[in-house]
Amino acid sequence: MSPHDDAHTTAVTPAAATDNGHTHGTGHAHGHTHGHSQGHTHGNETFDFDWGVxxxxxxxxxxxRHPLYRQAAEWIAGLLPAPGARRVLDIGSGPGVVSVLLADVFPAxxxxxxxxxxxxxxxxxxRAELLDLGGRVSTRLAELPDAVDTLGEADVIWAGNxxxxxxxxxxALEGFTRRLRPGGVLALLEGGLSARHLPRDLGVGMGRPGLEARFEARLAEWFGAMRSELPGAVRETEDWPALLRAAGLEPSGTRSFLLDIPAPAPLVVRxxxxxxxxxxxxxxxxxxAADDQEALDRLVDPEDPQGLLKRPDVFLLEARTVHTARKI
Ligand SMILES: C[S@@+](CC[C@H](N)C(=O)[O-])C[C@H]1O[C@@H](n2cnc3c(N)ncnc32)[C@H](O)[C@@H]1O
Structure with missing residues (x-):
């Protein structure tokens, strides 16, 4: 079964922009090596990214998360003036799953x-070739924010995670504003509610209840340290609509989209x-926390009956928030 078959996405409107400062639950990819650019360190921690790996x-x-992204993209399409988008920039596009989705949602x-x-x-x-979208999806190698002014104009700019x-x-937002055509929309995927996958109590022998909540708190610390070590780091109040306005855009709505894959989650989620x-x-x-370490070791062990691959109670519940703003 594909995870898409089992995923219920629900738009929650209007969203409380619950930016908890990281919103990167255990389902997010962070802390990897930025193969193309600088590594940076914090104490003994290395924030040396390698996205390729x-x-x-x-x-x-x-x-x-495809169903969630589709709902978000369709909402954004409805915010555009006719005749819709002629050029879309997918900023920090990663493996391009969303880029081809955007090509589908913006057919012109x-x-x-x-x-x-x-x-x-x-x-x-x-991926674009495989889906016969090679003619409409192109790639651009660019280190941002420096290269932002080389990207050309756009009707939609999507910056997802x-x-x-x-x-x-x-x-960076000011740079995106310069690239938008009048009437164009910037969509920012930042914040939401971190993914949860496990019940509060994992059972006897699996440590104290609340393991994922503790990881989330520690990940928030990690995320803050990661951000503070980025080149040119500036700490901001993460009030995204306010930042969009400060960048010269007119906020046009915030919505959150829910991903709800109930237990027992399919293998691909596990x-x-x-x-x-x-x-x-x-x-x-x-x-x-020795008990957390022990629980973690057991959870990732493919043979352990209490592990993530075998236990019946694994689910995926997550909300992602999308902030939009228009260029007047
Ligand atoms: C968490 S991934 C998000 C991928 C994709 N948008 C998604 O939601 O699936 C972040 C992406 O941003 C890219 N990235 C990080 N720093 C960047 C920079 N300075 N300039 C351009 N891309 C960058 C990474 O290579 C990576 O693909």
Whole structure:
């Protein structure tokens, strides 16, 4: 069964923009190496990204969230003046799952997938070819925000889980504003509610109840440290509509989209989760809590009956928030 068959996406309107400062639940890919650019460090922690290495994980994550992204993209299409979009920029496009979706939702548009990681752009091109969309989906290797003014004009700019990887987010938004045509829409996927996958109590022998909540809190610390080490990092109040306005745009609505895959989750969700939890282990998120470490080791063990691949109670529940703004 495809995860899409089992995924219920629900628009929650209007959204409370619950930006909890990271919104990267265990389902998100972070802390990887930025193969194309700088590594940066924080104490003993290295925020040395290698997105290329993470391409399979990014691809699976986006595929699982496909119904949610489709709903968001269709909402954005409705915000555009007729005749709709002729050119769409997908900023920090990753493996291109969303780029080809945008080509589908904006059938008259050329979509440009913009990313700094060549391997991910190669995946995007291959995906577009496979879906016979190669003529309308192109790729652009660009290190942002420096290259923003080389990207040409657009009617829609989609920045999905990418803005927070840029040190000066407001400056980046100002760059996107310059690229938008009048009437064009910027859609920012930032915030929401972190993904949850497990019941509060994992059972006897699996440590204290509340494991995912503790990981989420530690991940928030990690995320803050990661952001503070980005080149040119500027701390902002993450009031996205206010930042969009400050960047010269007119906010045109915020909505959250729910991904609800009930237990027992299909294998593809579990496999992605094993990767995510393995990354939590790599980030030492259970450090100092022996029972959490033990539970984590058991969860990622493919043979353990209490592990993520075997236990019947694994689900995926997550909300992603999309902030939009128009260029007047
Ligand atoms: C978390 S992934 C999001 C991928 C995709 N938008 C999605 O939602 O599936 C972040 C992406 O931003 C790209 N990225 C990070 N920093 C960048 C930069 N400075 N310039 C261009 N792309 C960057 C990474 O290569 C990666 O593909």
């Amino acid at each position: 993470l391409s399979t994980q990014l691809e699976q994550e986006a595929e699982i 548009a050329e979509v440009v997938a913009v990313d700094a990681t060549p391997e991910l752009l190669e995946r995007t091109a291959a 990418s803005l927070h990887h840029l040190g000066d987010q407001l400056a 496999e992605q989760l094993v990767r995510s939890f393995t990354r939590l282990r790599d980030k030492n998120l259970a450090e100092g």
